[in-house]
Amino acid sequence: MSLMQLDRRNFLKSVAMATATAAAHETFAATTNDVSLPQLDPKVTDPPAIDGVVWDKAPCRFCGTGCHVMVGVKNNRVVAVTGDRHAAVNKGLLCVKGYHVGSILYGQGRLTQPLLKTDTGYKAISWEEAIKVIAKRIIKRPKTFAIYGSGQWTIPEGYACQKFIKGGLANNHIDPNARLCMASAVTGFIGTYGVDEPAGCYDDLDAANVIITWGNNPAEMHPVLFSRFIDRRSRGEKVTLIDIGTRRTRTTEQADHYLCFNPHSDLAIANGIMQQLIENDTFDKKFVEQHCNFRYQVDPKKPGLKGAPSTFEAFKKAVAEYTPERVEEISGVPADKIRMLGKLFGRRDIRITSLWCMGMNQHSAGTMINNLVHSVHLLSGHFGRPGDAPTSLTGQPSACGTAREVGTLAHALPGGRLVKLKAHRQHCEDIWNLPRGRMNPKPGYHTVKMWEAFCTPTDQPGGDIDTIWVQVTNPGQTLPNLHKLFDPKANLKDKFLIVSDVYPTATTQLADLILPAALWVEKNGMFGNSERRTQQWFRQVTPPGQARDDCWQVIAVARAMFDMGHEGMRDKDGKFIFETKDDQGSEVPIWEWENYYGKVNVDEALFEEYRKFTRLKHKDLAPYSEYVKAHGLRWPVVQQPDGSWRETGFRFSGFDDPYVGKDASGKPKEFDFYHSTTKDGRAQIWHYPYLDPPEMPDATYPFWLCTGRVLEHWHSGTMTRRVPQLARAVPRAYVEINPDDAKAAGIAQGSPVKIESRRGSIVLPARINGRGQPPRGSIFVPFFDETKLINNVTLDVTCPISKEPDYKKCAVSIMPVSTSKG
Amino acid sequence: MPISGLILTLSSNSEAAQTALDKCHADPQVQVGEFVGPRRCPITLDTNNPEEDKVSWQRLQDDPGIDFVDVVCVYFDEDEKAEDSTVQVPASHSGTMALAD
Ligand code: SF4
Numbered sequence: 001m002s003l004m005q006l007d008r009r010n011f012l013k014s015v016a017m018a019t020a021t022a023a024a025h026e027t028f029a030a031t032t033n034d035v036s037l038p039q040l041d042p043k044v045t046d047p048p049a050i051d052g053v054v055w056d057k058a059p060c061r062f063c064g065t066g067c068h069v070m071v072g073v074k075n076n077r078v079v080a081v082t083g084d085r086h087a088a089v090n091k092g093l094l095c096v097k098g099y100h101v102g103s104i105l106y107g108q109g110r111l112t113q114p115l116l117k118t119d120t121g122y123k124a125i126s127w128e129e130a131i132k133v134i135a136k137r138i139i140k141r142p143k144t145f146a147i148y149g150s151g152q153w154t155i156p157e158g159y160a161c162q163k164f165i166k167g168g169l170a171n172n173h174i175d176p177n178a179r180l181c182m183a184s185a186v187t188g189f190i191g192t193y194g195v196d197e198p199a200g201c202y203d204d205l206d207a208a209n210v211i212i213t214w215g216n217n218p219a220e221m222h223p224v225l226f227s228r229f230i231d232r233r234s235r236g237e238k239v240t241l242i243d244i245g246t247r248r249t250r251t252t253e254q255a256d257h258y259l260c261f262n263p264h265s266d267l268a269i270a271n272g273i274m275q276q277l278i279e280n281d282t283f284d285k286k287f288v289e290q291h292c293n294f295r296y297q298v299d300p301k302k303p304g305l306k307g308a309p310s311t312f313e314a315f316k317k318a319v320a321e322y323t324p325e326r327v328e329e330i331s332g333v334p335a336d337k338i339r340m341l342g343k344l345f346g347r348r349d350i351r352i353t354s355l356w357c358m359g360m361n362q363h364s365a366g367t368m369i370n371n372l373v374h375s376v377h378l379l380s381g382h383f384g385r386p387g388d389a390p391t392s393l394t395g396q397p398s399a400c401g402t403a404r405e406v407g408t409l410a411h412a413l414p415g416g417r418l419v420k421l422k423a424h425r426q427h428c429e430d431i432w433n434l435p436r437g438r439m440n441p442k443p444g445y446h447t448v449k450m451w452e453a454f455c456t457p458t459d460q461p462g463g464d465i466d467t468i469w470v471q472v473t474n475p476g477q478t479l480p481n482l483h484k485l486f487d488p489k490a491n492l493k494d495k496f497l498i499v500s501d502v503y504p505t506a507t508t509q510l511a512d513l514i515l516p517a518a519l520w521v522e523k524n525g526m527f528g529n530s531e532r533r534t535q536q537w538f539r540q541v542t543p544p545g546q547a548r549d550d551c552w553q554v555i556a557v558a559r560a561m562f563d564m565g566h567e568g569m570r571d572k573d574g575k576f577i578f579e580t581k582d583d584q585g586s587e588v589p590i591w592e593w594e595n596y597y598g599k600v601n602v603d604e605a606l607f608e609e610y611r612k613f614t615r616l617k618h619k620d621l622a623p624y625s626e627y628v629k630a631h632g633l634r635w636p637v638v639q640q641p642d643g644s645w646r647e648t649g650f651r652f653s654g655f656d657d658p659y660v661g662k663d664a665s666g667k668p669k670e671f672d673f674y675h676s677t678t679k680d681g682r683a684q685i686w687h688y689p690y691l692d693p694p695e696m697p698d699a700t701y702p703f704w705l706c707t708g709r710v711l712e713h714w715h716s717g718t719m720t721r722r723v724p725q726l727a728r729a730v731p732r733a734y735v736e737i738n739p740d741d742a743k744a745a746g747i748a749q750g751s752p753v754k755i756e757s758r759r760g761s762i763v764l765p766a767r768i769n770g771r772g773q774p775p776r777g778s779i780f781v782p783f784f785d786e787t788k789l790i791n792n793v794t795l796d797v798t799c800p801i802s803k804e805p806d807y808k809k810c811a812v813s814i815m816p817v818s819t820s821k822g
Numbered sequence: 823m824p825i826s827g828l829i830l831t832l833s834s835n836s837e838a839a840q841t842a843l844d845k846c847h848a849d850p851q852v853q854v855g856e857f858v859g860p861r862r863c864p865i866t867l868d869t870n871n872p873e874e875d876k877v878s879w880q881r882l883q884d885d886p887g888i889d890f891v892d893v894v895c896v897y898f899d900e901d902e903k904a905e906d907s908t909v910q911v912p913a914s915h916s917g918t919m920a921l922a923d
Contacts, residue, residue, distance in 0.1 A: 012825045012897045013866050017855050020827030020864035020894040050897070072897075082827075082895035094893040096879065099826060102898060219890075227831075230890040234831045234861035254889065 015048040022046070023085055023092035047072065047082055057084060057631070058537035059527050061104060061520040062097045064151070064394030065089065065222045066529025068631050069098060071521055073540050078102040078521065087631040089202060089533065095223035104519065105541070109503055111516035112545025122514070127546060127556070127593070133513060135560035137467055137496060142169045142568070144458075144466045146450050150177035150473035151396030151403045154525035155534070156606040157471070157551040158402035160578070162414060164558050167432045168568040168577055172419050172444030173465060175410045177473040178396060178403035179447040180480075183802035184361040185392040186404055188370020191295075191305050191801075192378075192684050195416060195617050195675035196404050199651040200353070200389030201531040201634060205229060207387030208353035210240045210344055214266060214373060215359020215808070217708075219250035220771075222357070222393050222530075230254065242341070244269065244333075245359070246706055246808075247736070247780055248773040257337065260775050263704050263809040265331035267365060268690040269338065270372035272327035275319045276342020277379055284348070284381025288312070288685070291671050292378050295684045300691060303368060305801050306677055310687065318687040330690055345380035351387025352377070357395060358708065364693050364806040366799035371686040378685050384653040384671050394530045401528015401535075405619060406610065410444035415613030419443050431612050433571040446803040448796060451479055454495055455488040469498040471517070471550045476507035480805040481759050481796035482789055486510070500550050506789065517550050518543035524603040526627065532619075532634045532651075536627035539597065551606070552596045559591035580605045617675065618659045693809060694797045697777065701757060701811035703741075704778040707790050708808075733790065735764040736772045736780040737814070745814060752817040755779065757810055760792035763817055779814060783807070824875065824896045825868045830882065831890040832861045842887025851878055864894075 047055040053072040060067040068087030072080030081102045085092035094101075114130035115122040125133075138145045147161050153176070165174045189196045205211065205228045218226040232239050233254075243255035244266065252258045261269060277283040294310040296318065297303040310318075324335030324342075345352065354377065360369050374390050382388040394400055407414050417424035425439040445453055445465065456463035479485045489495055489510050499511040502519045522543040526536045555578045562569035562576050571577055580590050582599040589595050590602050604624040611621045620636040622645040627633065633647040638658045640646050650656040654668030661672045661681065673683045697703055735753050737745075747753055747766045754763050764781060774780050781790045795810035830846075832839035839861070846852045846865060851874065855864035867882075869875040882891050 009825060009868065013853060013868055016825050016827030016866045016895055016897065017853060017864060018827075020829055020866065021855050021858065023827075023892075023894040024829045024858035024862045024864050048895075078898075080895065080897045083893065092894055093829070096883075096891070096893065099824075099893040099896050102896070223890075224892070227890055227892050230831050231862070233834075234889070235859050 058521050059535040060098045064530040065224050067224050076541050090224045110544050115514040117512045131556045131560050134557045146173035146465050146468045149471045151399030152472040153402045155401050156603040158406040158408045159606050159610045160551050160554045164554050170440045175447045176403040176408050178399045181395045182399050183804040184366025184799050187367040187802040191371050192374040194677040198391045200391050201649045204353045204389040209350040210352045212242045212354045214244050214356040216356045217249040217251045259333045259337050261331040261333050264693040268327045268330040271319050271322035272338040273341045273376050275322040278316050282346025283379045287381035292685050293678050293682045296687045315687050352382045354390045357393040362807040364797050366804050367801040368688040375685040398527035410446050416617035435572045451485040467496045471500045474505045474507045480794045482791045483760050516547035518547050523549045533632040535632035556591045695811050697811045701813050703812050705812040706780045706808050707783045734767040736767050738776045739768050742768050747816045754815050754817050755812050757793045757812045826896040827894040828865050829892040830863045830888050833887045833889050838887035842885045
């Protein structure tokens with residue numbers, strides 16, 4: 001190493017130390033109001049001045065926590081990433097995935113050219129050709145075309161897809177991967193409050209006395225949120241962590257109580273807490289009387305989103321059977337622990353925050369368990385004050401912003417509207433300047449149905465999707481029961497799969513047309529994180545080769561269809577549905593790539609149009625320019641008399657939410673559920689019984705299988721497996737087995753194990769006493785590894801309301817695989 | 823290779839915390855900063871290659887005396903070329919896809 005290099009490294013090290021010290025002070029001071037902290041080195045600027053490096057903000061590309069980073073760019077390449085100290089979400093901190101977020105752009109094998117499948121392999125084609133191929137195919141059969149995306153779409157990307165398919169093609173076959181991860185949270189919120197998304201925010205984690213994780217592992221999945229809790233404890237604050245889970249994880253290591261439950265029996269635990277609140281007469285009578293109604297499912301085997309009205313007496317009777325002893329019998333959680341939970345929720349002097357993510361959502365009774373956990377908080381009055389919150393987290397960076405708010409779901413329209421409601425369709429037609437009556441009232445196919453239709457021969461009943469365009473996701477790895485929902489595509493010659501992605505994936509393996517996409521700071525973007533925070537960033541480097549924005553791809557196809565005479569791509573005045581004008585009022589041909597980052601900011605134009613949709617459900621968004629200035633803003637963002645824009649931390653709470661109604665004296669009410677399904681300002685407390693899950697271990701398949709994620713990899717690993725440090729840390733999938741089960745089956749550490757279900761099998765190396773530790777009778781497999789597809793084994797049963805599959809439990813057998821050749 | 827600024831939250835078990843800290847002091851790749859509060863300690867990590875980076879990370883993550891590792895910043899070497907990763911390009915695509923330079 002030369003002297004100059006050494007100097008540079010020493011300089012970077014001193015900058016790194018100063019930045020880390022500053023961030024440690026920042027988080028410490030933010031929560032202690034300690035003003036006597038040592039002075040920071042004034043030479044360290046924020047972000048640090050490093051020769052030739054230009055800094056700009058962006059949200060992290062990975063999970064729904066939505067940490068803010070400062071991205072350092074030199075010579076059109078990302079060379080540095082620091083946590084953004086001014087961002088309330090992460091106060092300058094990142095996790096190991098954020099550490100490597102800059103490297104995801106530079107992994108081996110970026111796709112850089114459109115590729116068309118031919119009889120002899122893939123042929124590189126021009127963008128013009130690729131766009132024409134897609135446009136012609138859609139024009140021929142617009143009703144059998146579908147789009148499949150995810151919460152990795154930016155808000156403008158998802159919005160453009162919505163407008164293209166629902167407004168342009170009058171076809172509602174669009175669904176996101178979010179269907180597989182948070183659809184049950186959506187239906188849980190709607191069934192309880194009449195409107196989607198959490199009432200609370202991350203500030204709850206700074207105020208709660210008790211944090212309960214329900215089948216959730218934030219230490220690995222949302223590490224920066226977990227770090228808030230760790231930070232409070234490190235300063236000597238007493239915060240109790242209760243981990244209710246089906247296996248021990250890194251979260252468990254920090255927990256005061258670990259309640260290990262039998263898969264699916266969280267339903268019984270929630271009922272048990274409510275039974276205790278009533279038996280001990282410690283439920284919050286005032287809160288319940290003033291702000292709640294009761295509901296139930298007439299036929300629990302055929303549940304509906306809204307259920308039927310009930311009474312307190314009927315509710316009391318229904319939960320009475322869930323005594324601590326009965327709950328212990330169902331769940332395996334000791335009765336004393338259920339009593340402990342009942343007592344905690346019965347206390348008025350503490351604040352309780354519940355967190356959950358996939359554990360409660362990927363559940364064959366996903367909507368119902370979501371409803372029940374909200375109900376526990378409502379019945380106990382642990383709601384709506386800082387620290388008292390039932391809060392679902394999301395796995396994808398814009399699952400909330402794009403999938404839920406833009407509504408890229410088969411039944412939804414932007415801003416919480418529904419395709420089945422005429423008035424909602426008319427709002428869209430008016431904002432999009434479409435002829436009244438163009439939009440289709442029939443919801444499209446949800447994820448599982450969409451892929452089932454695609455993988456069924458066109459001439460057979462139920463085979464009525466023949467073209468799918470996949471953007472920003474990897475269904476060839478993440479769909480459940482892949483043998484049924486993805487693999488048959490290989491032999492169906494008239495089906496056409498278009499995949500826009502940044503790297504080759506399990507999905508591109510079966511693609512007929514592959515489109516190279518721009519990634520993260522290679523394009524402008526906006527995300528919406530788990531706490532209703534909308535974030536914006538600008539393009540900072542150019543994408544490699546011919547990779548281009550997903551949003552541009554859609555607009556270019558729309559324009560090609562317009563030029564070919566497709567009526568749907570015209571508004572009622574005959575103009576292009578994505579017409580965009582510059583400041584002088586002249587149309588800019590944004591469908592030509594050279595103009596996409598030219599005179600107009602396409603993201604801004606699309607966002608300003610989308611923003612008009614957001615008032616109906618009081619999810620108001622500010623103008624684009626406000627997000628350029630801010631570190632994200634939590635909706636509703638409402639303009640103040642002085643012209644400034646104010647975000648909202650706590651929805652439905654009179655002290656913070658401007659939409660809460662006023663009482664007789666003209667003051668804001670304490671709480672107001674102003675989108676109540678019962679139209680009386682009340683939330684719904686649900687009863688739903690514990691019923692056995694659709695598949696349980698038996699003599700042939702005696703183990704529970706649970707699937708999930710690991711700290712180092714995000715989602716299907718497409719990006720993180722290209723980061724050498726992350727790939728080397730956890731290179732391949734494995735199966736976690738309890739040591740006693742391993743011993744009984746003759747399975748040694750690292751030896752191959754065959755896991756078999758009714759649907760398929762897989763061989764993985766055993767991991768015993770590793771990071772995650774399942775109890776006896778359960779195994780766990782992470783799903784990030786595209787070379788080991790655990791979803792060939794999982795079950796495709798969905799929650800009957802949310803249609804979200806249950807990846808968390810099915811029955812399997814395990815057996816050692818002999819490695820000897822003889 | 824990256825140089826990073828991290829914050830370690832040491833365990834409330836003071837013996838385990840001290841052992842973890844001693845290991846950090848003894849590691850030439852780690853520079854230990856001044857404590858902020860009783861358990862939060864900024865450090866820098868400077869490694870020579872991805873393998874060392876992985877080993878150091880893993881050691882910090884798995885150390886029983888360290889409750890949590892927060893990342894604050896990471897600086898890559900701007901001359902660094904895209905590295906080989908362990909990811910296999912799906913076989914059916916090999917040789918036919920246009921890859922980045
Ligand atoms: S917690 Fe999530 S958003 Fe934050 S740095 Fe880690 S992966 Fe990125």
